[in-house]
Amino acid sequence: NAGVTQTPKFQVLKTGQSMTLQCAQDMNHEYMSWYRQDPGMGLRLIHYSVGAGITDQGEVPNGYNVSRSTTEDFPLRLLSAAPSQTSVYFCASSYSQGAGGYTFGSGTRLTVV
């Protein structure tokens, strides 16, 4: 049972490049979300999904796109990377939005130069 798997673990991008951060879970969780973690600011919600085909914006959605074509996968796309998007990104899943705790992946450390 792998839980929540994020790839890659580390990535360096040049300003303006695009990329996709992958997230997959094998727990049949309906709810999935993306957070970014910056020093002193905790975890801020980027986008979330309550099930396949349903996504919504979080607190800091600008510059990011998501889609949810299957229950298992929830990729995060950076459209045109900016230095302000340098951060650690975490994907999380739960069987319900608020009925239980989230299971987090191990994170992707992204640097935009």
Next chain:
Amino acid sequence: GENVEQHPSTLSVQEGDSAVIKCTYSDSASNYFPWYKQELGKGPQLIIDIRSNVGEKKDQRIAVTLNKTAKHFSLHITETQPEDSAVYFCAAFSGTGRRALTFGSGTRLQVQP
């Protein structure tokens, strides 16, 4: 939307002492309050949670208390050990508006042997 404030940002205790981390939330509709522990280079891991219909919950050396009237909740760790050293995050889930966890800014706990 929900706003969660967490204090202190850093906490240093001697091994065997108790540690207390406090959080306040703004949305009176919030009804679920988890605590996460994050070790270096890893994703946050749920350690304990409490729902709004309960005032206190214990799990071995850790406990969480909730005061709905004052809108604050606290994490208590007794008989601290060096392996308790980590960053701890509180969070609150609101059933209204953006239905997602809002996190505090984190507390770095250092247990001195």
